[in-house]
Every structure is written in structure tokens, then in C-alpha cells.
Amino acid sequence: MQAFDYHAPQSVREALGLLRQYGDRARPMAGGTDILLFMEGGKIAPENLVDLSRIPDLTAINYDPAHGLRLGALATIRDIERSPVIRAHYPALTESTLELAGVQIRNMATIGGNTCNASPAADTIPALMALDAVAVISGADGERRINYTALFQGPGKTAIGQDELLTAIELPPPAPHSGSHYIKLAIRKAMDIAIVGAGTSVTFDGDTVKDCRITLGAVGPTVVRAYDAENLLRGNPLDETTLNHVAGAATAIANPISDQRASSGYRKKMVGVLTRQVLLKAADIARR
Numbered sequence: 001m002q003a004f005d006y007h008a009p010q011s012v013r014e015a016l017g018l019l020r021q022y023g024d025r026a027r028p029m030a031g032g033t034d035i036l037l038f039m040e041g042g043k044i045a046p047e048n049l050v051d052l053s054r055i056p057d058l059t060a061i062n063y064d065p066a067h068g069l070r071l072g073a074l075a076t077i078r079d080i081e082r083s084p085v086i087r088a089h090y091p092a093l094t095e096s097t098l099e100l101a102g103v104q105i106r107n108m109a110t111i112g113g114n115t116c117n118a119s120p121a122a123d124t125i126p127a128l129m130a131l132d133a134v135a136v137i138s139g140a141d142g143e144r145r146i147n148y149t150a151l152f153q154g155p156g157k158t159a160i161g162q163d164e165l166l167t168a169i170e171l172p173p174p175a176p177h178s179g180s181h182y183i184k185l186a187i188r189k190a191m192d193i194a195i196v197g198a199g200t201s202v203t204f205d206g207d208t209v210k211d212c213r214i215t216l217g218a219v220g221p222t223v224v225r226a227y228d229a230e231n232l233l234r235g236n237p238l239d240e241t242t243l244n245h246v247a248g249a250a251t252a253i254a255n256p257i258s259d260q261r262a263s264s265g266y267r268k269k270m271v272g273v274l275t276r277q278v279l280l281k282a283a284d285i286a287r288r
Helices: 010-025 035-040 077-081 084-087 090-097 111-117 124-130 227-233 240-253 265-288
Strands: 005-007 026-029 048-051 061-062 068-072 135-138 140-149 152-154 163-172 180-186 196-205 209-216
Touching: 010 026, 010 048, 010 135, 010 163, 026 035, 035 196, 061 084, 061 265, 068 084, 068 227, 077 090, 077 111, 090 124, 090 180, 090 196, 111 124, 111 163, 124 180, 124 196, 124 209, 196 265, 209 227, 209 240, 227 240, 240 265
Parallel strands: 005 048, 026 048
Antiparallel strands: 061 068, 068 163, 135 140, 135 163, 180 196, 196 209
């Protein structure tokens, strides 16, 4: 690992000042579970490491029934996993945290770091996107907000500028008669990367789907939203015919690669399977 200067700012303002001062020679660090491995492996070699862990405001988890959930970017995956409020109102997010690595890593890893790593196979990103999450990004000119559907630009790439920080994630309150879920397919049950991930949220009006979001991970260069599949679902009952059409539309947008975990053909086939499963589970939650 190349030598670097270590900085431990006490506020967002101080951290932003360091990022502006050092430009592309600096990298922010949240939990360190990814960036330190990248540095040790020689993938990146920042001259300045800006440790955000001493900024107290970034760890908060706040829920208001009228305004929804606000997660500080440094809230740990473990804290989110164990939150009864999140389990009750945003079950897809809870399920995604349970799928991420092991407990030791979840104790260190942060929700903001998992977002900024921007892996197409990330677990929390499909869940957050399905829950209509918004990234709160702080910079020299104040805060701006970007919906998760527009945040990701490629593997490891987001719309967050080099001199900006992701400081919070906001989720709207869940609609009445709604449910959400996340499913991950992997070779192992723990400590493994997704072959395919699927997230969804559905809202019902009686037996009819009033609104929905379907998201897929590990099937393209970024996590994707299955808009055509959603359009086939809205206004229809969640019956076998509808499920077949929706699963087919989700499969059609998948453009996965073949790698050591699975072939592209297998991944595409499993997109339809997971889409059906995740919708049925979310529907079950909505009807409780």
C-alpha cells in the first residue's frame, strides 16, 4: 500500500474543505471495508485519506410517519439491520442488509459506503431504489438531491462529484396497503456476491396493484429498474397471467455478463424466477 496522509475531520464542512483542497489526490472513507482493500490491492492510491467516521451527524437513523426515513450516510449496515422501525416499514431494506457479507463486516460497513461503491451486484442498492430512495449530496453550494434511479452511471461510478459527499439517504413513508422485499441469489448463503438480486415495492387497491417498483442487481453495469415490467403490473391483479408477463418483461431488460459465479444465460433465466418470488413476498407483506 502506498503511503498517504490521514485526515479526520469533525464536520461535513471540514471534510468538504479537505476534498476541495486536495482534489483528485483525496478519497473519503466511511467504514473502510472496501476502500482499504482497494488501496492494499493497488486499485487506487490516494495521497490523502479523509476519514468521515468522526462526524457525529452522519450516523443518525430517524423516522417520521409523515416524512419517512432519513439515514445518515455513516449509519452502519448492522444498525439498519437491527432497527425495528426499518423492519416494520421498509422490510426490503432490512432483508438487503441481512444479505450483505457477515456480521463483522456489517458492524463496520455503512449504507453510504455501499451506495458510493456503486457495485451492480450490491445488495442494498436494489432495495433502496425499489423504496424510491433519494441521495442527499453535500457540496460547496449546499445540498442537492438525486433519486437513486439517476444516481448510478456505471460500475463504481455515481453522479456524486469529487468534491461532494453523500451525507444522507431519504425514503418516503410507505403507502397504505404496501409491502416491499429483496431477494438475493448466490452460491453461498453468506459472504457471497449476488448472482442476481431483485427488489420490489408494491401498493394495492383491493386486489389490484396500484403502484410498484421492480429493481434488478447483477444483470448489467448498474442496478436497473424494470419499467416495462412495472407498467404491465400496474392496474392489474397479481395473478398467474400477470406474473408471467411481468417476469418476461423483467427478463427482457437483463443484460448480464458471464463470470465465475454464473453464465449470462443462467442469470437471465433466474431474473424471471426472482421477480415472481419477490413480488409474491411483497404482496404477502402488503396484505398483512
